[in-house]
Amino acid sequence: MRAEQGTHLAGPVLIVGAGLLGASIGLGLRARGLDVVLSDSSPSTEAVARDIGAGRLYSDVKVAGEGLSPELVVVATPPDVTARVIAEALLTHPDAVVVDICSVKEAILRELAGMPDVAGHLSRYVGTHPMAGREKSGPVAARAELFIGAPWVLCAHAGSAPDAVLRAESLAVDLGAVPARMTAEEHDGAVALISHLPQVVSSLVASRLQDSPVQALALAGNGLRDVTRIAASDPRLWVQILSANAGRLVDILYGVREDLNRLITTLEDPMAGGARLDMAQLMTEGNAGQARVPGKHGTPPDSFARLTVLVDDVPGQIAKLLTEIGHTDINVEDFRLEHSPGRQVGLAELSVLPGRRQELTESLTQRGWKVVQ
Amino acid sequence: MRAEQGTHLAGPVLIVGAGLLGASIGLGLRARGLDVVLSDSSPSTEAVARDIGAGRLYSDVKVAGEGLSPELVVVATPPDVTARVIAEALLTHPDAVVVDICSVKEAILRELAGMPDVAGHLSRYVGTHPMAGREKSGPVAARAELFIGAPWVLCAHAGSAPDAVLRAESLAVDLGAVPARMTAEEHDGAVALISHLPQVVSSLVASRLQDSPVQALALAGNGLRDVTRIAASDPRLWVQILSANAGRLVDILYGVREDLNRLITTLEDPMAGGARLDMAQLMTEGNAGQARVPGKHGTPPDSFARLTVLVDDVPGQIAKLLTEIGHTDINVEDFRLEHSPGRQVGLAELSVLPGRRQELTESLTQRGWKVVQ
Structure with missing residues (x-):
């Protein structure tokens, strides 16, 4: 810099x-x-x-x-x-x-x-x-x-x-x-929704894991990891934040409780008429809300195209991959390496501008990389 | 491969x-x-x-x-x-x-x-x-x-x-x-907890975003993104999964509802005696549960050491960084690039074996990289 x-x-x-x-x-x-x-x-x-x-x-x-x-x-x-x-x-x-x-x-x-x-x-x-x-x-x-x-x-x-x-x-x-x-009003409404709500819900989910069998947790994937990550936050600080914005947060939590009760009702009798429709409705509403969350650059979701490349898990392989991408003059907007437990192989997920995806895929494939997606 | x-x-x-x-x-x-x-x-x-x-x-x-x-x-x-x-x-x-x-x-x-x-x-x-x-x-x-x-x-x-x-x-x-x-019993109990619970809770949170102001969502950080990512899943498939494991999931959701009600009570009157203690208790229970979630390799949390390097957001910079890491013969276990909206700079978060962290930090610093953590 x-x-x-x-x-x-x-x-x-x-x-x-x-x-x-x-x-x-x-x-x-x-x-x-x-x-x-x-x-x-x-x-x-x-x-x-x-x-x-x-x-x-x-x-x-x-x-x-x-x-x-x-x-x-x-x-x-x-x-x-x-x-x-x-x-x-x-x-x-x-x-x-x-x-x-x-x-x-x-x-x-x-x-x-x-x-x-x-x-x-x-x-x-x-x-x-x-x-x-x-x-x-x-x-x-x-x-x-x-x-x-x-x-x-x-x-x-x-x-x-x-x-x-x-x-x-x-x-x-x-x-x-x-x-x-x-x-101040707009701000407090916004943070109740985008910061305080995910924080408390992440804590509620993580709390359920306290007494779970280790073999159950060993099956956990990125879904659980992502949902519970911020549950690691400092309780002393958060008690003060939640107290100071309690009114706005609790209004949102009433809505969550109402949806949770709807969901519990459907699960208590999943064969009841309308139960599956209600469940589908809840999931579909989640789809609609999730689609509104902006991406990492503050840009709309899906504004970057992704591709996944298989890399051997040895020193220098990722560098080699990115050096070769560097030669193509295509900028990598985001990069995430997913390891596979127990296997010496990783999946490198690259984000690029949508117009460059095809070009990059072809270029990497020509250079012998395995582009899997 | x-x-x-x-x-x-x-x-x-x-x-x-x-x-x-x-x-x-x-x-x-x-x-x-x-x-x-x-x-x-x-x-x-x-x-x-x-x-x-x-x-x-x-x-x-x-x-x-x-x-x-x-x-x-x-x-x-x-x-x-x-x-x-x-x-x-x-x-x-x-x-x-x-x-x-x-x-x-x-x-x-x-x-x-x-x-x-x-x-x-x-x-x-x-x-x-x-x-x-x-x-x-x-x-x-x-x-x-x-x-x-x-x-x-x-x-x-x-x-x-x-x-x-x-x-x-x-x-x-x-x-x-x-x-x-x-x-089958152990399996269904495990997936109710590590897969079905985070799925429905992610959907419940995302659902709250449906009518939120765009300027509120523009402030969203990784916390909201991570908690709501899996809310994008297919409702048709999930209705069948949830129905088939309804009994186990609903038992877990009773616990969530109980905690949610405790939280709502504290937020309705945050100045009441014991309200803050209850809030802190809920957050602390979340800390305890989160600490049990295994890391990406199926290893315990914190088994890798992290460091963050500042990189200019131009083609080839990340490759240069990883090439130079490759020369040190230290294997990068995980790699994540965090972009900064509106700025041509990124934060590259590297995970390495804890014993190699200091060595890598020194080596990168000597080569002129800015290691910020």
């Missing part, structure tokens, strides 16, 4: 909360040459964040008697304390724009509205939410590139000053993210 | 049902030099299967007046008609072992037990289930390699003759699968 030339922000940027996201923001801004100051309620967390190069410490700045007038304060604390930390930042740094990166937005605004002493300062506050994260947490897992290409939602409230919104947008752009403006 | 030398089966093998699985079995056995004869109730399906090289047609064999005495009959029809087709095969081919590959096993046995005319023939029947499939269906999607490395469950019943079980096992081995013996 080429180094960024110049930034929209000038700095210094104060980051409060040096976990995965706070430390990643610090790393990203430092990599672009900005002065970053960090603080965290945990001394060991902030020390790790400093040591990996995410910024210097606010406590050191204060000990040195240095005056700090941040251009921007980024509140990256857990959801429960976010509103309080925003309020403190607005009062402590009267010239700074303050943003938070909490994954719920209305609850934060509601809390702030209930604090009379910050009412006159809210024009400098903009709620934001970068749609990036990892299953791991803490500054050790941080990386400067975490936000590259990810959507970064900006939720200006009615009283946000236009230049405060621009400064929040600068943060997203400087970190390589793609800004998306929406209201 | 090197061609297989020799087979356990001698042939001919008759395959009844020339859809995705039947045609894939035909292709796999033909590739190993066995005589395969196909039939399907749909003339166009069996014609396609023949044209792709999955075998010659039973109807042609009969027209030619050729006597056919198959060593093995593979019943690969939809679940609803499987027991009837097994019975016909047992009566028509008195020297053949008959297997089916239906994804439920007890319901088939029960149906067969209710047919007095086949009672004397059931020693030649063995129920089996290859744990392989695709989201696509029909013979066009068939491939000879579909079963390589996949578990293939063999469910001998109390009356199965030992040499019938061996012949069924030969089919699995000749197709490169890994045989696993269990009872």
Whole structure:
């Protein structure tokens, strides 16, 4: 990756909360040459964040008697304390724009509205939410590139000053993210559906596996693996997220429960009249919803063509395959290697622009590769 | 892949049902030099299967007046008609072992037990289930390699003759699968949990997306994509599978409903005493279940170490990366390229044996690659 030339922000940027996201923001801004100051309620967390190069410490700045007038304060604390930390930042740094990166937005605004002493300062506050994260947490897992290409939602409230919104947008752009403006209401509705719903359902499925026989799990395929992957997420963080967006999520879960009850009824008596039709209906509705999920590039599903190539599972084979694809000048949009347990062979699934699929298939076949799909 | 030398089966093998699985079995056995004869109730399906090289047609064999005495009959029809087709095969081919590959096993046995005319023939029947499939269906999607490395469950019943079980096992081995013996009861319990549960839950989640705003879906990440991927499966086939294993699946869904109700209660009043503890408990149970899901090789989770490398999104970069990894003589166990929407950069996630991770990181860094994790 080429180094960024110049930034929209000038700095210094104060980051409060040096976990995965706070430390990643610090790393990203430092990599672009900005002065970053960090603080965290945990001394060991902030020390790790400093040591990996995410910024210097606010406590050191204060000990040195240095005056700090941040251009921007980024509140990256857990959801429960976010509103309080925003309020403190607005009062402590009267010239700074303050943003938070909490994954719920209305609850934060509601809390702030209930604090009379910050009412006159809210024009400098903009709620934001970068749609990036990892299953791991803490500054050790941080990386400067975490936000590259990810959507970064900006939720200006009615009283946000236009230049405060621009400064929040600068943060997203400087970190390589793609800004998306929406209201807090629109945001919270969207994340309830696309993030909180799959999270809790993944946990509900994974929970059923707790006492299952090992030989049953040994038969598991990619279906189970994919559905349960995010069930590995941190319960402490998620309890705060779910609590803060409880109303929107529970409305969606009423719909899930209604469908689940329909399904249970059909399964309790699968020979009953209409049972199979109901089952088919539920599956067909799933087809329709799934077809609306965008692909990896944020593009519509099926906008890339796939082909599968058989590769021997020895060092250098995949490299050889991709070197030869490189010679064709066809860009591989996505690549996934599927191993076969117990066999020294893998299936490499390649995605390319649909117009290049046939050409690539022919070229690889000529070079002796086995294209199986 | 090197061609297989020799087979356990001698042939001919008759395959009844020339859809995705039947045609894939035909292709796999033909590739190993066995005589395969196909039939399907749909003339166009069996014609396609023949044209792709999955075998010659039973109807042609009969027209030619050729006597056919198959060593093995593979019943690969939809679940609803499987027991009837097994019975016909047992009566028509008195020297053949008959297997089916239906994804439920007890319901088939029960149906067969209710047919007095086949009672004397059931020693030649063995129920089996290859744990392989695709989201696509029909013979066009068939491939000879579909079963390589996949578990293939063999469910001998109390009356199965030992040499019938061996012949069924030969089919699995000749197709490169890994045989696993269990009872029909164990099998049906296992697939209810690891296949039917994730399928219906994926459909329930995807169903919620039907009327969602496009801008909400545009924020979707891998979490939603992974949870809803299998919701694209064929409703007609799944209605038959779910009906045939309804009792086992519904017992699991009662547990899901109980947990869902607990979750809904906590979300209806997230400030109530104990609500957060209940939420945390549900998430923690999900962690515990997820940790039991085996990895891609059928190995325990986390048995490979991962590292992420930043690559420019231009032709040849991934090949260059893998070529240089090839020079290190470290085998890449798994490889996944994550694109960033709107940015010309990708994150290549590599899995290697844990003992080689540090070495590979250093080697790549020395060669100028940016290893971010």
